[in-house]
Structure formats: structure tokens, C-alpha cells
Amino acid sequence: DGGITQSPKYLFRKEGQNVTLSCEQNLNHDAMYWYRQDPGQGLRLIYYSQIVNDFQKGDIAEGYSVSREKKESFPLTVTSAQKNPTAFYLCASTPRGQTTNEKLFFGSGTQLSVL
């Protein structure tokens, strides 16, 4: 079945530690996105990538980093600079990076908590 796979489902971070959240898609989609979901705040865009080897900051990129070396993979690293990392992280994709009318396909999310 085609879809977006996020791993792990739950992740715990110690103070000062960098952690990486995985996002893999086999939908052959060009564009991929990372969102952070906090209660009462909806989804906020962290980073997005329209094509391989290119990515753009979203509205809350500070303390995060990404890479897009392969079309199917868009890992998110939560660095020690992110002071409030506890949240639910969602990865999403759309078929074509340059069009503006495609719906988002979502992964099942990763819950990150700080120890």
C-alpha cells in the first residue's frame, strides 16, 4: 500500500540531545512538509520541500533542521536549540511541488516528549 510512514511513533529526548524523526513516502510525491501540532494551536509549518535537494523554512523553523537527499525521504532533526520540543509531529506530502491545488497526504505522526 502506498503511503507516508513516520517513525518512531513515540520518541523521548533528553536535555541537550538532538533527535531525528523519520518520514518516508512511496507515493512518488514531489513536495513534503513537516508540521508541529500543539493542543489549541492547530498545525504549524516547520519546513517544506518542493523538490529533492531543496527545502524552505516554514513559520517555526528555529531549532529544527531537515534534509531532502532523496525524493522519498524528508527527515526532521529536532536540535538542542529547540527549547520546547514536546509536541506531535506530522509529515505530509503532495504530488507535485509546483502546483497549488493538491491536497495533503499525512503520516500517522510522532509524539516527541522531553525527559
Added chain:
Amino acid sequence: AQSVSQHNHHVILSEAASLELGCNYSYGGTVNLFWYVQYPGQHLQLLLKYFSGDPLVKGIKGFEAEFIKSKFSFNLRKPSVQWSDTAEYFCAVNDNFNKFYFGSGTKLNVKP
């Protein structure tokens, strides 16, 4: 950056009641509008979308939404809700740069 406002954070209804969830956005240019739903324990999924044409769009499970350009609104409606509609609903806007902006979400609890 665009902003998307959802006025109701938590709505409680009895079965068969009518539903209207408000959504307003700030962008003045051409936009595409979406409603997504997240059922308990499930992925976010598309409920309906508006790109152009008839401003009244119909989605899955009896939901519909009306785009009113002059009011920058895209309210979600359902004439008669069911217990299975209990979920969190998100309004979203997509701008010319293919960035999606989401509202803060509305939790709907339908009492059987």
C-alpha cells in the same frame, strides 16, 4: 504569512443537531481552501476542498462548505450530525507557493 482562524475550539452537539464551524483566512489573493478531519486515533484526512467554480462544495459524509470571498470565509456545515462525526476539524488554506496554513482546530463531540 497567512492566518487561518477557527472561531470554535470545542463544540458539543446532540445527534441530529445541525453543525456549522466557522473559518476565516487573511490572504487576499487566490487561495485554495480545505477542511481536514482527524478522527480519534486516525490520520488527518481530507473532508472537502474548494479551488474554483461553485462556492458551495460538497464533501464526504454529508459535509459541505461555502466559500464567501467577500467575507474571507469558508464555513463547514452538516445538517444532521452523527455520533461518528466526533473528531477534530481543521480548516486550511493553500497559497500560491504551495504552503498550507492551518487553523487551530475545532473539537466536535457528538452525544449519542
